[in-house]
Amino acid sequence: MGRFYITTPIYYVNDEPHLGHAYTTIMADVFARYHRIAGDEVLFLTGTDEHGQKVAQAAKERGVDPQDHCDEMVERFRTLWATLNISCDDFIRTTEARHRRVVQQILQQLYEAGEIYPDDYEGWYCVPDERFWTEKDLVDGKCPECGREVVRISERNYFFRMGKYQAWLTDRIRNDPRFVLPASRRNEMLGFLRRPLNDLCISRPKARLSWGIPLPFDESYVCYVWFDALINYITAAGYCQNEEAFARWWPASCHLIGKDILTTHSIYWPTMLKAMGVEAPDTVMAHGWWLVDEEKMSKSLGNAIRPLDLADKYGVDAFRYFLVREMVLGMDSSFGETGFVHRYNSELANDLGNLLNRTVVMARRYLGGIVPQADLNHPDLSALKLQASKTLDGVTDALGELNPSGILDAIWDLVRQANRFAEVQAPWNLARDPNSRNTLKATLYGLLETMRYLAVLLFPVLPDKAEEIWAQIGADGDVKKQTMHGLQPWGRLRAGARLNAGSPIFPRIEPVEDDHSEKTDMDEGKGALVPFSEFQKLEFRVATVASAERVPGADRLLVLQVSLGDEQRQIVAGVAEQYRPESLVGRQIVVATNLEPATIRGVSSEGMLLAASADGRVALLQPDAEVPDGAEVG
Ligand code: MSP
Helix, strand or coil: CCEEEEEEEEEECCCCCCHHHHHHHHHHHHHHHHHHHCCCEEEEEEEEECCCHHHHHHHHHHCCCHHHHHHHHHHHHHHHHHHCCCCCCEEEECCCHHHHHHHHHHHHHHHHCCCEEEEEEEEEEECCCCEEECHHHCECCECCCCCCECEEEEEEEEEECCHHHHHHHHHHHHHCCCCEECHHHHHHHHHHCCCCCCCEECEEECCCCCCCCEECCEEEEEECHHHHHHCHHHHCCCCCCCHHHHHHHCCCCEEEEEHHHHHHHHHHHHHHHHHHCCCCCCCEEEECCEEECCEECCCCCCCCCCHHHHHHHHCHHHHHHHHHHHCCCCCCEECCHHHHHHHHHHHHHHHHHHHHHHHHHHHHHHHCCECCCCCCCCHHHHHHHHHHHHHHHHHHHHHHCCCHHHHHHHHHHHHHHHHHHHHHHCHHHHCCCHHHHHHHHHHHHHHHHHHHHHHHHHCCCCHHHHHHHHHHCCCCCCHHHCCCHHHCCCCCCCCCCECCCCCCCCCCCCCCCCCCCCCCCCCCCCCCCCCHHHHCCCCEEEEEEEEEEECCCCCCCEEEEEECCCCEEEEEECCCCCCCHHHHCCCEEEEECCCCCEEECCEEECCEECEEEECCEEEECCCCCCCCCCCEEC
């Protein structure tokens, strides 16, 4: 029996939880639940990040005490997680006493060891926003956030000696391919580490910000919010509180995060742990963004999808299924209701729902609603049995690779095989022939037994619907308590058990109007003259390829993460037949940057790479001398 400790980011308590937060948490829940049914001991942690400027400010605006503000806000997350069936074992809040004690203990220990030191910090400060900016951040010499004047200030602060761990961390990331996943993100971090790694400012003077954990060795400062927040992962595992628990759970198996917080998790956090003499986590796994109308979701853009709206409309399980199924891990995906409904109807209503429905209806019609005593060695059953065991192996393998859509692929192989089996066996014909009674029984038993496998294997994704399946097929015990191991040997569904009537688990829904058509008319207008004023609207810029990988299932496509200097973008390019992904990394290319974003094979593309092509040959355009990323072309 193994152990599996998985975490989500702790979410800013101020945020209104949206689809992005729900995604990470559902994904972590799915991994946790699969490990539980694989027989592992699991610790699944989520929580909220409650200190810092934004929280202090929001509380001030409402005229309430920051702690009261947090106590109120945290409920939005707790309620949502309960509704979405999130099976976390612990929910940590950074304002809890257990966490505060651990953070202070660590700060003291690092200070005494000389890992934290005071120094003067100089930078541009925006007084109304109460924020420091570097020279590079400024836009026309003004605050990049509010556009107001900034002042130069010098301030004494405390720093963590992060820089000294640069070589160690580079080796660690390089030598351990599972440390940062997926590989594209690992390359990105190795790229980041090619530049010198600075020490990290870990304090804020109380005079500017008082809502934080005070530094134990200098009470006129509070701890920088990220330094405090990351520590939650060891607080919850028992660090400095319960050595036995800590030894049991640490290192964490997987920190699941979004790509926006990769640097803090794969650079700051391992170096902090190293300084403390604590092992780094096994894996930091970063997923891509959910985009809505091709933009990142955010409160200020007003395009945030409220998870509860969808869960209310289509059901919690369908919502969970869609998120797990739809995103290619590591890449950005677009959320659209049309795609949701399409998947729902074809995979949940048709493939799975229909399989259950026809199985139960036929067993009631032809066998009086009782699980038949059947010949388990009937030759017609052999392919189905084989597929059940292949699916079990497939699920186990995909779980080991932290590949959720791979898990569903393996399960759907069984769903499809069972539907084909039903078609080929045609129980409706067998039922008319008294000589085929044994084959009829074996067939329906085979379908019912397959549903038993499916209920257990789908429980981590569809916890409520799995219970309904379990009840309808009359299986003994509680589906929640089943394990993958306990599924075997094939044929454990008890003959003589009574089926229970039930309604379709995923009734079909009406397709919604397709408002985001992916169709682009490539040739329209080709060859026509374009006024200069139109041409001027286009923007071309130089970018460096940070990572490149193939788009699964599309032979011609690569997905590139490119750096435009101040901005990272994902673009999809049809050059996979001419360029190996590795050969592009580090190269400068030219990108059209202000095209409307598009979704290609489910992967978002925010720009177009320029290349020359003739007779099937393709050559990328590239500046003939190195220029800064983001430089305009034209
Ligand atoms: N408080 C920090 C994390 C500290 S962890 C020690 C934070 N919080 S957050 O509320 O902003 O949540 C960020 C996380 O929410 C992302 O890393 C990601 O997991 C999830 N998402 C937020 N927006 C998202 C999308 N649009 N798409 C997918 N997930 C995203 O950062």
